[in-house]
Structure formats: structure tokens, C-alpha cells
Amino acid sequence: MRIAVDAMGGDHAPQQIVEGAVLAAREYDYRIVLVGDQNLLRSELEKYKDVPSSITIHHAGSFVRMDESAAISIRKKKDASVSICADLIKEGVVDAMVTAGHTGAAVVACTLKLRLLEGVERPGIAIALPTLGENPTILIDVGANIDTKPTHLYQYALMGDVYFRYILRKNRPSVGILNIGEEETKGTEYIKEAHQLLNKSRLHFVGNVEGRDIFNGKVDIVVCDGFVGNVVLKVSESIAGVIGKLLKAELKRSPLTMLGALLAKPAFDALKREIDYSEYGGAPLLGVDGNCIISHGSSNAKAIKNAIRRAAEFVKYEINQHILEAIRLNAE
């Protein structure tokens, strides 16, 4: 198993990315290729004793900054770290890649260089979100494509189903379309058309679901337009933070509530772990002919390590092979 890691991408690059790669190389039996400025990465690696020999460096002359336009920078910067990662997949040097950098740049680089799987019209980013239920809910797409057609939603559902069955290990996961009401007549035209397509599919389609159903564990896979999914993701992340801050302010108001908070700390910590993005192993960019895991921009070393493990799982369980089969099967 060989995995390229975009060492220049993310708020805490390259330090946390390199540390995550070191953690992964120590824990798992993968060969990891750190992609980025070789001098910078060499000096980063020197911070560690006993760097596993399974970690190597592949030089990249530039990288895409978060404030750059994805399409323009990928076209201009041929030697950007995220582009080189995709090149390494294409050349068969690695089996998968992980990046915590500019999401749009990763989407553009992978789509251009790796192309899409046969039968897939648009890639989709699938994120696993914590719920009240037994397993996470997968939301797809959270920002790869904002020009969504009914067939895209249908293909997201097929890909999400494969992800769920092989990675999250649940047979016949349920699929819903994110809508503003449960009735079949609700929503925009493209949603109504996607409804028809999914009704005819072999998937366990449960119809429309609402915003509240994403986190209550009522449905396993929720498909939506990338614009809506991206907003949902950012709103969700911020609310957890806002509630935490408001609660902290309230707890500080009296000595008794402060003592209470101190005693209750193990519960707060457990909750934090439960909703911690870094446990979730990043979000696969589904639909491209290659394995790319997009990790959160603020990824720490643990998040990167988990994303690397997730990337390896996508290779091991041949997810893209299963997506191709699912598309063929449903087209019959």
C-alpha cells in the first residue's frame, strides 16, 4: 500500500501533516510519499527520531494557497503539491492520496488528471457525520459540484451506498434526498426528477429527508447539491463551537457551576471526541478514477493519520471497482 500525502496542504502544514504521516507509518504497514518542498520536508522529518524508512519525500515546487482560484492555480502551477499527488496516482507510483489543502484544487486536479469513473458525470465529496444513531450519516456532496443535475444525485446515491457497505460495513444502507419537506411533491424540479430515478433503482431509497434527519440517525446516506451540502457542513461545524462557547460563558458565572463543570469534564471530553472531525478519517472524493481522501483544512496529526488509514481502506476494499459494478448493475 503506497499513499501520497500532500504535505503542503492545510492550516497546519507541513508540521501536523508530516507528524500524521510519521504516526501512520509507525502504526501501519504503508509506504508513504510526502509531497512538497523537499528541503522543508527534510528538516521537518529531522525532528523525529527513528523515522520509518517507509516514508519518502517527493519534491513539489509549489502549492495552492487557500485564497487562490482552484481552476486557475491547477492550470498554472503544474508542480503544485496536490497536482503532483494526482500525477503519482496516474503514473501508478502510489495507490491513493490524502490532502488537507484547498478542496477545490483537489477536486480540479483529480478530475483533470485521473478523469471520472465510467458512468459518473460529476465527482462528489462524501463526509461521515456523527449522529444519535448507531452509525454516522454520510452526506454527499459537500462541495465538489454546485451545478447539480438529477443524474448526479442518483450517482451520488450509488457511490454513497458502496462507501457505506464496504467501509462502514452496513448492508442495504438507506438513502434519502435532502429536501425542504418529506412529501414527494416538495422541492425543486431537479430533486423531483432525482426522486423518480432513485425510486426505480435497486437502492434502499426512503424518499425525501429534511435538514433535521442528517444528525438524528434516521437515514444512512443523504444526497444533495454541493452548495447545500457545503453550507450544511460549515453551519454544523460552527454550531458545535458556538454552543460550546456559550456554555463555557454560562458555566463561569458562579463557583458552583464552575465546580459542576469541573466534575462533568470527563463527559464534556467524551462528547468532544464523539463529534471530533479528526476521528472520522477525512472525506473521500468519490467518482474519480483514483483514490483521494480530502481531510479537514484544520487537520491535526491524528486527523491526517486517520485519513491515511481511510485512504488505504478505499484501496483495499476496491471501492472504485464496486462503484463501476453498481453503476453497471443499476443501468441494466
Place this chain on the structure above:
Amino acid sequence: MRIAVDAMGGDHAPQQIVEGAVLAAREYDYRIVLVGDQNLLRSELEKYKDVPSSITIHHAGSFVRMDESAAISIRKKKDASVSICADLIKEGVVDAMVTAGHTGAAVVACTLKLRLLEGVERPGIAIALPTLGENPTILIDVGANIDTKPTHLYQYALMGDVYFRYILRKNRPSVGILNIGEEETKGTEYIKEAHQLLNKSRLHFVGNVEGRDIFNGKVDIVVCDGFVGNVVLKVSESIAGVIGKLLKAELKRSPLTMLGALLAKPAFDALKREIDYSEYGGAPLLGVDGNCIISHGSSNAKAIKNAIRRAAEFVKYEINQHILEAIRLNAE
């Protein structure tokens, strides 16, 4: 001040609605018209001692159930409580209405019967959401219109600005467009066009904002398509509930954390009040030629009382007059 209250609308109708009306009539100097089944409402009112004489009943022969189609039911049920409320405004019998019933039915009834204000192409529901900042953020539209054009977003901004200045009492509130990135080049075509319109306006336009900016208090007014706004609203509501449930489960795991939770209870209660929808006085349906406040479907008596007060404020501060002026001024 005369306010019609749809006594048949909402999860807790008619009990909580009637109680809210009684509370409002006792606290404020309004004349309140309860609209609904007169026998039912009479027996509800009999539960209270000293019902203020400012409360009267106006009979409505039917009401719109939550699972009905808005357009069809409003056309068929001429005597539905929400329709009668709008009729009463149109006939000049009342100055405003409050409903916690079927949101779509309220939008259709008000749009058909009251018509839109001159210069407004689509109504928008504006909801005030709690933030980390000093004042709430107004999100508009949260579901009145899902076929959104650039001019609609522009008009939402104008209306939200009036709402903020006269009701929330802040001069030159800032306005942002909800998008998936802050750069001007991001997002769909209609958002880019709305960007141009707002740039040329007299409003305090700050450009694109992201999902996370709704709750961090960075911007006062966020305009968006009703589909996205509706999903954001439902996701936000559910996350607060999910976090609460997860935390409760964690707190129950040991006697010490349970004791901590007990001591910290005042802080939890204060937080609950802070993010409690029932404190926020309902969401105005802006753009119709009349005053309609839509209250949460699960409204309790307090929420209804606050919505009635909010409706009175809209009349008192002549919000619709100011919206007409703002549209004229910005058209110059």
C-alpha cells in the same frame, strides 16, 4: 392594535395558542381575535379565569393540516383558519396576524390575498438566530421561495435591513450573501449577479459569507435561497438537540459527572434560554402587503405571546411603509 391569531395552527394547537393569546392580552394592550373552530375555542377559553375582554373569537370552518399541499388546500378550503386571518387583514378588521401552522399555507394565503408590496417580486421569511455577537443574525429566506433570482436576494437584503433597523434597532446593519466561499468569483451564477446588485446598492454590503458566519455574529443579515435557508434552519435546530442528548448520555456515565451536571444545571438552563426559539418572537413573512408573523410549529404559549408582541411591533414601526421607501430609494 388588533391581531388575528390562527388558533388552529401548530403542533400544540389550540391549547398553547389560546394560552399564548391570553398571556398577551393580559400583558399588552392589544385586541386579539382567535381564529378557528368557535366551539373548540370557546371551551378552551373557559379554562381561564378572567379572560380579558380584548380577546374575541372569529369562526373558521376548517384548517390546513401539516401534511397537506399548501397551494391546493388554500384554494379548496376557503374557510381555513389561516386564510381567514389573511382575510381579516385585507378587510381592515385586524392589523396583523400570527400563525404557527403550515408555513407554506401561510405564505400562499398571504401572497394570494394580501398581494406583494410594490417592487417586491417574492416574499421571504426572515428568522432571527442567536449568535456569539451582541445581536442575532437575520437569515432570509428560510423557505417562502425556492425559485430564487438575483433580484429576490437583493430585495431580501433591503427588507432585512429595514427589519434590523426598526425592530432590532441597529443602524446600518451589515448584509452578506450566503455562499460556499468568500471570494467574489465563488458560487452559482445567480449569486454572482446578486453580488453585483448589492454592490451598487446603498446597503452596508460585506460580500459573501459562509455557513459558519451565521452563528458567529460576523454579519447582521444573511440572504439566501429559501431552499438553503430552510435546510440551514432545520439542521441548526436539530444539532442543538443532538448535542444536548449526547451530552446527557455522557453525563450519566458516572456519579461524579452526574453531580457535576446537577451543579452546572443553572448554566445549562441559561444556555437553553439563550438558544430557545420561543424567546425570538417568530419570523415575519416580509414582502406581503400586510403583517404576518410565522411562529415555530412547536410553539408553546410563550412563543405565541412573543410572536403576538412581534406582530404588534411590525405594525407600530410601519415596517411595510419603510420597505416601500427603501425600494423606491434604492431604485433611484
